[in-house]
Amino acid sequence: MVNRLYHSLMILRRVSFSIAIGLIASSAHIAAAQESVTQEELQDFEAQLEADRRALAAIEAAQESARADLAVVNRQLLAAAQEGARREEEAARIERRLIDLEIEERRAREALMADREGLRDLLAALTAASRRQPPALATHPDNATDAIRSAIIMRDIADELETRSEGLAADIRNYANLIDAVSRQQERLTAEEVELAENQQEIEELVAIKRSAFEDLTGEADALRERVSALAARADSIRSFLEDLEANAPLTPGRKPPEPSDNTSEPDIEDAPPVSVAVLDQLGLPANGRLIQAFGDELPTGRRAEGITLRTRASAQVVAPSDAIIEYAGPFRSYGQMLILRTGDGYHIVLYGLSDVYPTLGQAVLAGEPIGRMTNRADVSPDLHMELRRDGTPEDPQRWMSGRSG
Template sequence: MMLRAALLSVVLTGSAMAQGAGETAQRAATLLTEAAQQLDRAEGARDRVVALTAVVRAYEEGLAALRQGLRQVTIQERALSADLDAREAEIARLLGVLSTMERAPTPLLLLHPSGALGTARSSMMLSEVAPALQAEADALRGDLTALEDLRLLEEAAVRSLQEGVEGIQRARVALSTAISDRTPLPARLAEDTAQIAALLGRVDTLEAFAQGLGQLPEVPGQAILDRPLPLPVTGRVLRGFRQPDAAGVSRPGLVVATAAGALVTAPTSGTVRYAGPLLDYGNVIIQEPKPGVMFVLAGLSETYTHVGQVVVAGAPLGLMGGTQPSGQDFSRDAAAGGGTSRTETLYVEVREGGSPVNPSEWFAEE
C-alpha cells in the first residue's frame, strides 16, 4: 500500500520532523500491515467487518501521523528558506563590495592612505575574505540541498495524504457494506421497546434519558473492566468533565474533537442498551459494559448496531458526520497547519449507579 510506504518514509526521515510523528507513523504502518493481512485471511462476513474496522482505524492513525509529519516538514522548510533569504542578502552585499574593488585600478588597491603598514594590514584582510566567502558558499550550497530534500519529502507526503484520504473513504464504504451484509448477531437481551419508546416520549435531555434507561432491567455483564480504556474515536479532548464552553454551559462528560467521517468503536465489550436518534444530539449509543455502568456516546451520524446487541471491544458502532475533505484539501490544510481536520465532536459520558462520573477515570484521554 502506498500509505504504508509513506508512513515508513516518515519513520526513516526522523531528522526532518518531530520524534512523536515518527513513532506514530511506525505504529500506524504496523497496524496497516496487520489489518491488510487480517483482511486477506477473512473468510466470513463477520471476519471481514473486524478486518475492515482495523483497516479504517489504521488509516485514521496513519493520516494523523502523515499530517503531523507534513506540518513539521513545512515548518522546517519555511524556516530554512527564511534563513537562506537573509544570508543570501548578506552574501550579495559582500559580493558587491568585492566587485567594486575588482573594478578599481590595481595600484590603488596596493596603496593605503596610512602608508605601508596600512597597506600590509589591508592585504591580510583581503586574503582572509576569500576563504570565508568560500565557507559561506559551501554552507549555502549544503542548506540548498537540504531545502531541496525537504521539498521533495513535502511533495511525497502530500501525494501520500491524498492517496490515504481516498483509501480511507473506500475502506469506510466497504465497512458499511460489510456490516449491512452481515448476519445479525444474536441479542443477549430482548429490550422492552415499549418502555424505551415511552421513555423517549417524556425526556427532554440526554441526562434524563440515560438516567431513565438505567432504571430498566439490568443486563448481565463482565464484573471487571481493565482501565484505562481507549477513547471510542480518534481525536483529542476538547473539553473535560464539567468544563464550561464559550457560552458557560458545562456538561458531565468529555467533548472529543474528531475528523469528519471518523469511525466510532466500542471501548470495551458490553450490551447496547440504546442506538438511534435522540432529541438534537444526533444518533446516540448507550453501552452497558457491566451492571450499573453505562457509556453514553452522542453525536454520531450513522450507527452500525442495534438495541440488545452484544459487542466486543473495538467493534464498529458507527460513523461521525460532516463533509470529508478531498485529498487535495486535506494535504493543503495539513501543510498550512490549519485546524479544520477535526470538525466534528463526540460527547462521551460515563454513568455509575445512575449518576455521571468523570470519564477520565475510565478513559485514556491521549
C-alpha cells in the same frame, strides 16, 4: 461468506412465509376435523403436518447457518476495525510529520533568503573594492601600507564569499530535500486515505449485513425503535432519558417465538453478551484522538464536564468501548447522532457528536466493534463526547480505562 449469509437470510424469509401459509392450512384442517373427520381428511392433515415439520427443520438449519456466518461477520468487523485504527494512527503520524516538515521548509526558505541577502551585500562590497585601483608603490611609496591593507581586505572578502557560497549551496540542497520529503509524505498520506476509504466501505458493508441479520432474527425491532424514539423526543436531558429507559425496561427486543426443537443447546450469536460491571475493567477509548476535555473540567457555562471529549480525525471510526447492548441509536436534541450502550449493573455509556451510527436498537456489540463514524465536514470539529453513567449519575470513564484505544 457474505453471499452465504445473504442466502441463509433469504431461506429464513421464504421458509418463514411457507410456515405461515402452512399453519393457516393446518388450522383449516383442524377446524374441519372438529365437525367430521374422514380418512382422506386425516391423511391430508398428516401430510400437511409432515410438510410443516420439514419446513421447520429447514428454517432451523437456515438459522444455524446464519448464526454461524454472523459469527464470522463479527470477527471480520473486529479485524477491519483494528486495521482501520492502525491506518488512522499512521495517517495521523504522517500528518504530524508533514506539519513538522512544512515548518522546517519555511525556516529553510527564510534562511535561504537571508543568505542570499548577505551574499548580495558581500558581492556589492567586493565589486566596489575591485573598482578601486591599488596605488603604484614605485610612484607612491608612502601608500604601501594602504596597498597591503587593501590586499588583506580583498583576501578576507574572498574567503567569506567562498564560505557564504558554500553555506548558500548547502541551504539550497536542504531546501530541495525538504520539498522532496514533503511531496513524498503527501503521497503517503494520499495512499493511506485511499486505504482508509476502502476499509470504511468494507466496515459499512459488514455492519449492514449484521444489522439485517439481527432484524431478521428479531421480532420487535420496529416497535422498539418507535418506542425509544418517542422517549427521546420527550426527554429533557440525557439523565431523564436514561431514567425513562430504565423505567420502561426491558428494552432489548424479544426473539420471534421459537418453533419447538429438541436442539436447545446451541447459543444464539446475537444473544446479549455478559452484561456485568466486570466488562468495564476492559473499557477502551471509542476512537483514536487527542483528549481536549477531561472529566470535571470547567466548561464555558461554568458547569463541570460530565464526560471526556476526543478530537479525532475527519471521518474517524468510532468503536464500542466495551461489550454492550444498544439502547438508543439516532439523533437526540442538540447532541447530534447519539448512541447509548448498556453494559450492566446500571451502567450506560453515552457517545455523541457522531456523523453516522451503525447498529440498531437492542443489538449486541463487542468491544472494539465499529459502531459509527465522525464527520468529515471542514466547518465542524470532529469532537467525540463520551460519558459513563451509573443510574444516571456521571462517573469519570478514564477511571475504568485499561489504556487501550479504539
